[in-house]
Amino acid sequence: MPAQANANVIALQLEKVRDKVPLLYERDDILLTMIQQRGDVEKVSSRNMRLPLQVNPGGKAGSYNADGGDLGRGSGTQYDVAQISPIFFRFAIEITKLVEYATTGRERAIENAAKREVAAGMKQFRSFLDKLMQTAGNGVLGTISSIASTTFTMTVPNGAALVYPGQTIQIYDTTLTTNRNVAAGVTTTVLTADPVTAQTITVDNVPTGTIATDVIVHDGLTGAQPVSLFGIKYHQNNATTGTWLNLNRATYPVQLATPRVNAGNAALTPSNVRLAINKVRKSLGINHISKLIAYMAVEQEHAWENLGITVSQIIKEGGTNSGNDLDLLFTGRKTMSGVPIKSSVNADQTRVDFLDLSHWGRAVLKDIDFYEVNGNTVFPIYGASGGLAASYIFYFDTAFQVWDDSPRTGAFIDTLARPSGY
């Protein structure tokens, strides 16, 4: 009988926790997982999923002459079909041979090693996907505003918020046509990122030809105009050109445009918020905004606190634990003009989005799980020589796409100033 390899032991541990993976993934705390897998479209095939949309009402209204007049013809409701196809995402986790040496013969130690890697990997994978949710569907994680050796200063609003140290990235030109990494034959990895103060990232390799205005996209995208997860800026967009879920925006310039409030680089004011909410109310009906959430970066939540009309986080924290009825008022939902706030460190720092998540959904082709080949979930790594390398690898993978069947039921405020001190 062959000796037990560490890969077998790790695989055994992964099998033990396998049914817990969806629980770890689906926790309802980030925007991505607040968007539910929808029962009617939960499982899709690799073909495009079709979303029928009512784009124009039917019927012909008017007066007529009852004294023998012609009542005219009618018309029916006009429908069109939006289409999406899922994108595959993976997250690769490697465990080195050192784990084996550190854990041989100790079941608990191996359990802990596997547990640590699964928990940390899932946290990072969710974070990565949540960062993609902030993008415009092209995988762009940031724009380079200046380069100093291997340090990129990134353009706000995203700044350096959407990358993490250790992430493999690719650099494209501003038109998303030329992949600088492919052209130069190098791989670029983020070494450090400062998303709070300097908005800089440092990388190990800068591909030849990289210039300011180039953009950073995530690993795995290929070719010109790559397609990634359709994030907030894809669906909440007032453009009248381009495509949205395979529909031409120019064909439905009103129906597909999300109402926008341009803050003009000024600080957030109550009137910005009222304008945005009112746009939704006028579109949906005056009393139909109870499902809205105000989604924003921590910076804009701070801007709202700075107006001095809300109980700040400092006081809310002071109100916990004593458990009386008044404290419940402060530990409950924080709102922006009555709309519950959901903030994120990944969100665009100059934007507030009002989202009706009942119109959003996830079309899932493959649920989150370990990547499996013939029952194996852990795979050996090979060295440059073709021999084995002293490490093992396993993956999380999933395939899905995010849709919004009614772009007009949201609104957004953009080009907001960030409060001073950022």
Next chain:
Amino acid sequence: MSPTRSNTPDSPPLSFRAPRISVVRETHEPPESVVHALTLAGGKNPFGEPNYRAVWGWNRLTWIGGKFEEHDPATGSLLREVAELRQEPKYPAVNRWHIEKWLPAEAYGSPRAWWAQTVEMANGRSIPTLGPYPARGDYEHCLTLEGKSGEFVQLTVTAAEHIARAIEWSRKHPKWKSRRSLYDREGRADRDYEAFAYDILDDAVPAFHRQPFVTVL
């Protein structure tokens, strides 16, 4: 609903069917004691009005102008579009008490900026979507009185006063501290997830990690 009163010589004949009464807008005024407590807690603005006030959702109306779409409630299909300026409830929670704070006109920018940002063209007419410029300032939403799950919470003097004082106390903290607390909260959420993940994964392993359970005396 049919009247239940019987006819008497003094009462009018009840041969008609009384119309069903449907309350479409329930209004309430805050108790005088709450008004007084909020005035004491937050003081008055330059116009002699209290800085803080409590309003019932249905009572708080505001101007909304522009092109309104009206949909068929049954099918959701668009019935008509109307361009006008209306007074409508300001907050989505119409059956709740809200605490508001007065903001000066400066908080809304200059009148020129106000008109530039809020005027909308609809059917060839310019409509101020938020109504006229609030030259005397306006009251803005601070907090909706409701429980953690959105349940109704009655307006009381203690709650109203507590909220006003908490907001005033919040304003005394330096901005950097407020910012720090928001980032700390996000950091805690991160650690909460880690703890949650470890708890979930712990459920997957056998008790005592398959070690024999031995009682030691």
